[in-house]
Amino acid sequence: MHLEKIKPRRVYEDVLEQITKLMSKGKINPGDRLMGEREMANALGVSRTTLREALRTLEHLGLVDIKPGGGTFVKDQNLNQVISPLALALSVEQNSFHDLWEIRFSLEVTAAGLAAQQATPENLQYIEAALREMLSCWSDHASFSKADLRFHYMIAQASQNAMMSRLLQTFVVHLYEMSLKAGYSRFMHDREGVQTINEHSRIFEAIKNRNPEQARLSMQEHLQGVRRDLEGLLEDSTIDDSNMPKV
Amino acid sequence: MHLEKIKPRRVYEDVLEQITKLMSKGKINPGDRLMGEREMANALGVSRTTLREALRTLEHLGLVDIKPGGGTFVKDQNLNQVISPLALALSVEQNSFHDLWEIRFSLEVTAAGLAAQQATPENLQYIEAALREMLSCWSDHASFSKADLRFHYMIAQASQNAMMSRLLQTFVVHLYEMSLKAGYSRFMHDREGVQTINEHSRIFEAIKNRNPEQARLSMQEHLQGVRRDLEGLLEDSTIDDSNMPKV
DNA sequence: TAGGTACACTGGTTGGACCAATTGATTCTA
DNA sequence: TAGAATCAATTGGTCCAACCAGTGTACCTA
Numbered sequence: 001m002h003l004e005k006i007k008p009r010r011v012y013e014d015v016l017e018q019i020t021k022l023m024s025k026g027k028i029n030p031g032d033r034l035m036g037e038r039e040m041a042n043a044l045g046v047s048r049t050t051l052r053e054a055l056r057t058l059e060h061l062g063l064v065d066i067k068p069g070g071g072t073f074v075k076d077q078n079l080n081q082v083i084s085p086l087a088l089a090l091s092v093e094q095n096s097f098h099d100l101w102e103i104r105f106s107l108e109v110t111a112a113g114l115a116a117q118q119a120t121p122e123n124l125q126y127i128e129a130a131l132r133e134m135l136s137c138w139s140d141h142a143s144f145s146k147a148d149l150r151f152h153y154m155i156a157q158a159s160q161n162a163m164m165s166r167l168l169q170t171f172v173v174h175l176y177e178m179s180l181k182a183g184y185s186r187f188m189h190d191r192e193g194v195q196t197i198n199e200h201s202r203i204f205e206a207i208k209n210r211n212p213e214q215a216r217l218s219m220q221e222h223l224q225g226v227r228r229d230l231e232g233l234l235e236d237s238t239i240d241d242s243n244m245p246k247v
Numbered sequence: 248m249h250l251e252k253i254k255p256r257r258v259y260e261d262v263l264e265q266i267t268k269l270m271s272k273g274k275i276n277p278g279d280r281l282m283g284e285r286e287m288a289n290a291l292g293v294s295r296t297t298l299r300e301a302l303r304t305l306e307h308l309g310l311v312d313i314k315p316g317g318g319t320f321v322k323d324q325n326l327n328q329v330i331s332p333l334a335l336a337l338s339v340e341q342n343s344f345h346d347l348w349e350i351r352f353s354l355e356v357t358a359a360g361l362a363a364q365q366a367t368p369e370n371l372q373y374i375e376a377a378l379r380e381m382l383s384c385w386s387d388h389a390s391f392s393k394a395d396l397r398f399h400y401m402i403a404q405a406s407q408n409a410m411m412s413r414l415l416q417t418f419v420v421h422l423y424e425m426s427l428k429a430g431y432s433r434f435m436h437d438r439e440g441v442q443t444i445n446e447h448s449r450i451f452e453a454i455k456n457r458n459p460e461q462a463r464l465s466m467q468e469h470l471q472g473v474r475r476d477l478e479g480l481l482e483d484s485t486i487d488d489s490n491m492p493k494v
Numbered sequence: 495t496a497g498g499t500a501c502a503c504t505g506g507t508t509g510g511a512c513c514a515a516t517t518g519a520t521t522c523t524a
Numbered sequence: 525t526a527g528a529a530t531c532a533a534t535t536g537g538t539c540c541a542a543c544c545a546g547t548g549t550a551c552c553t554a
Contacts, residue, residue: 011538012303036504047539049296052505056259056300057307068505069546099408106357110349161346167414258507283535294508299536315536316515 011046015054018044023063023074034064034072097178097230104171105223108152111168112203112219115158116212123158124208130154131204134197149176151200155219158207179230199225258293262301265291270310270321281311281319344425344477351418352470355399358415359450359466362405363459370405371455377401378451381444396423398447402466405454426477446472 022028034040041051055072058064065073115123130151137143152172156165199222206214269275281287288298302319305311312320362370377398384390396419403415446469453461 038504049540050538053300053303055505056303060304060307066505067547069503070548071504099410102357102361102408103354103411103414106353107350110353114349161349163346164350167350285535296509297507302536313536314516316517316534318516318535 012050012053012057015044015046015051016057019054019058020063028074030074032074034074036071097175100171100175100178101227101230104168104175105220105227107164107168107171108156108223109216109219111156111159111161111164112207112215113212114161114164115155116207116210116215118160119158119207123154126154127151127158127204127207131200134200138197145176148196148200149173155203155207195225196222259297259300259304262291262293262298263304266301266305267310275321277321279321281321283318344422347418347422347425348474348477351415351422352467352474354411354415354418355403355470356463356466358403358406358408358411359454359462360459361408361411362402363454363457363462365407366405366454370401373401374398374405374451374454378447381447385444392423395443395447396420402450402454442472443469 019028028034035043037048037051037055041048044051055064055066059066063075065075067073115127119127130147133147134144134151137147149172153165153169156168156172159165199218203215203218203222206212206218266275275281282290284295284298284302288295291298302311302313306313310322312322314320362374366374377394380394381391381398384394399419400412400416403412406412446465450462450465450469453459453465
């Protein structure tokens, strides 16, 4: 027989529930300032300590902005501060590079297709700007990588899917950092300088020409190419690709 | 000129960093019991309150299990307790059904393909069991839906990608709950009883026959079908599909 | 009126206290 | 002696009162 472990209910969870409900029902709106901690704790009938645990949680979820000396404000969701709650979890959990890459691959190919359908002129402008910057500073590893990341992020943005964009950003950045640790930067130029520019251009053109299928295909090819390069590196790197929780 | 706002450093963030580093370096392993709060707070030179804010964060990330009266334990990642940090964020943020569905679609089609390549005999067994249960209790809405969800979850598991599985589970469950709120349950049977069984069977067969392309295709068709049904419902439902943060 | 200053208020942090639940050693019992 | 009941130490959960360091505002001054 298999029984579920019963979790003791905690007060701060009740508090969290009350506040989140107010937010999802629109009783509290972005930009609003919440009551002071002392006042709110009193209104809820809990201690300030407990209330603060709930507020801290809200902050981690990116739902609230706590300004010392100022107050607590409901975060404006339009700010694309991509601090996904996944980010920290990713940095700690022992996920294999392979697994994360599959997810990125899946999402980014989809995002490229969506971008081709729904990118605004402004989106296209940003994507092209990132592409130009890659061209202009391809001799500077750091700047090049930065522009590279921005290129991919701008495509995610162009998908007009905020959650997709957040997820992708999180995964892409994390994978990039994992690659750096494995020493990818040294060897990047062999490929990046010549090949990547072309691939990126193709992706951009497909999006610009409103060709979703081509955009998906170009993105697919690009990511497969990058991955091939990374694979050689991974074989004898410090990236742990085996210690993954199975099932 | 655009300047970034400087965030005052908080003590609990330092604490969080120390602990997470120990975890990612393997100094602390799943199952380990952390020091008592008083002792650890003393060792870190911070107050118990501050330490607790860090521990609470770790708990929300699913990295740690806090047992009142017992102690704090590093969570065993092998337990597929899918309490993604995303879950709460999803329940509060105003994400459009459409956006979440696109993500689910992308990931699940990929998962189906992977499952066809890598499913273990045990995986296949679980998937088939869920399928059988759907057949046996198709007259009971609740049980049917439960089996339906399990079917999809088991495929995600069969992809052998733990992170993918976690993400999918989170999105699928959330979308299901959103559907329920919109009154999907009443109308589900029109389609579910007849069509869905067939579609599910096709997906299972493709996975069983180790045919990734067919598995992807079958999953694609199934999800597109379900979505078509949902769309009619969404037009005049309580699901907010417009109030989504753009860009 | 413009500028500066004092003050009330905010979140951040601390230490101490008490509760309820768990745990493990101790003692009692059969 | 083996098992059961008991007790005490320990743990996390919650609360309280206090102080700090910033913020914002109202008031006062030049």
